[in-house]
Amino acid sequence: MLSPAGEAAQRLALLGWWLIGIAGAVVVIVAIVVLIPLAWRRQTIEETPPTGSAEHDEGKGPIIVLATISLLILVAAFAGTVVTMRAADAPSHTPTLTVRIVGHQWWWEVHYVSSDPSQSVITANEIHIPVGQPVRLLLQSADVVHSFWIPQLQGKVDLIPGQTNVSWIEADRAGTFGGQCAKYCGMQHAQMHLLVTADPPHAFTSWLDRQRQPATTPTDSLVAEGRASFVGNTCAFCHTIRGTQAVGRVGPDLTHLATRQTIAAGALPNTQAALLGWIADAPGLKPGTPMPRMNMDPRMTSAIVAYLRTLN
Numbered sequence: 310m311l312s313p314a315g316e317a318a319q320r321l322a323l324l325g326w327w328l329i330g331i332a333g334a335v336v337v338i339v340a341i342v343v344l345i346p347l348a349w350r351r352q353t354i355e356e357t358p359p360t361g362s363a364e365h366d367e368g369k370g371p372i373i374v375l376a377t378i379s380l381l382i383l384v385a386a387f388a389g390t391v392v393t394m395r396a397a398d399a400p401s402h403t404p405t406l407t408v409r410i411v412g413h414q415w416w417w418e419v420h421y422v423s424s425d426p427s428q429s430v431i432t433a434n435e436i437h438i439p440v441g442q443p444v445r446l447l448l449q450s451a452d453v454v455h456s457f458w459i460p461q462l463q464g465k466v467d468l469i470p471g472q473t474n475v476s477w478i479e480a481d482r483a484g485t486f487g488g489q490c491a492k493y494c495g496m497q498h499a500q501m502h503l504l505v506t507a508d509p510p511h512a513f514t515s516w517l518d519r520q521r522q523p524a525t526t527p528t529d530s531l532v533a534e535g536r537a538s539f540v541g542n543t544c545a546f547c548h549t550i551r552g553t554q555a556v557g558r559v560g561p562d563l564t565h566l567a568t569r570q571t572i573a574a575g576a577l578p579n580t581q582a583a584l585l586g587w588i589a590d591a592p593g594l595k596p597g598t599p600m601p602r603m604n605m606d607p608r609m610t611s612a613i614v615a616y617l618r619t620l621n
């Protein structure tokens with residue numbers, strides 16, 4: 310949050326620093342105001358025994374001054390917050406790209422919306438955006454309330470069932486920015502990460518073109534066996550691989566799984582070993598996940614993993 314990489318995050322960080330500065334100054338000033346008279350009083354009490362008269366009026370002047378200063382500080386902080394919220398609310402120029410994000414327990418479904426349905430892309434947990442261009446986000450939930458938060462790019466926005474919240478992000482430099490669900494959404498809330506990768510515009514376009522393609526058809530026999538096992542197994546009820554008969558929508562779209570850095574919303578790296586472990590025992594690695602434990606023979610699992618690793 311303190312190392313912003315976009316316009317909205319910069320404003321939020323600036324506000325954050327101001328609030329920290331004001332709060333810090335208040336702590337120091339209050340400490341001085343409290344401690345100095347205490348020290349001074351102790352001395353005078355020791356010297357002259359208390360008489361108990363005219364004590365009541367003594368404190369009123371300073372109290373009024375302090376109350377006025379406190380009020381001014383609160384009004385200034387409130388005004389700064391309102392101004393920042395309004396400024397961070399909408400980008401300075403209109404976004405051309407819209408991404409729809411659906412929160413699930415415990416992963417993120419990502420749609421690149423296009424007026425031509427054949428050009429639409431569905432992926433999961435890893436969002437690519439072009440550098441220097443604002444991207445409009447439509448935020449929805451398939452189950453409970455989640456919260457979308459990429460600290461380096463934008464403030465938190467909730468994903469609420471039955472409602473579409475609108476936000477936007479923009480990255481002013483290339484790079485990968487981590488995010489995390491920011492509202493407790495059940496057992497695996499902590500394992501609900503996401504990544505936003507800002508690519509130079511031409512790299513973004515080629516990434517999107519790649520994602521639009523259906524999955525490649527295997528030539529290798531082990532891979533072909535893996536594909537047949539995937540499509541013929543329960544996997545196909547929950548996962549889509551475009552270009553095959555697998556059209557399930559319960560879990561992430563796997564059409565270009567091999568282009569992702571992580572699996573299971575950042576819980577594991579996207580490696581052969583992690584895929585083998587995940588497919589054998591997903592609930593063991595992410596307790597509570599709807600993906601069941603599979604009782605497949607190891608050869609079939611290896612063939613499926615070999616296939617999944619070709620999905621780039």
Ligand SMILES: [Cu+2]
Nearest residue numbers: 490492494498
């Ligand atoms: Cu959550």
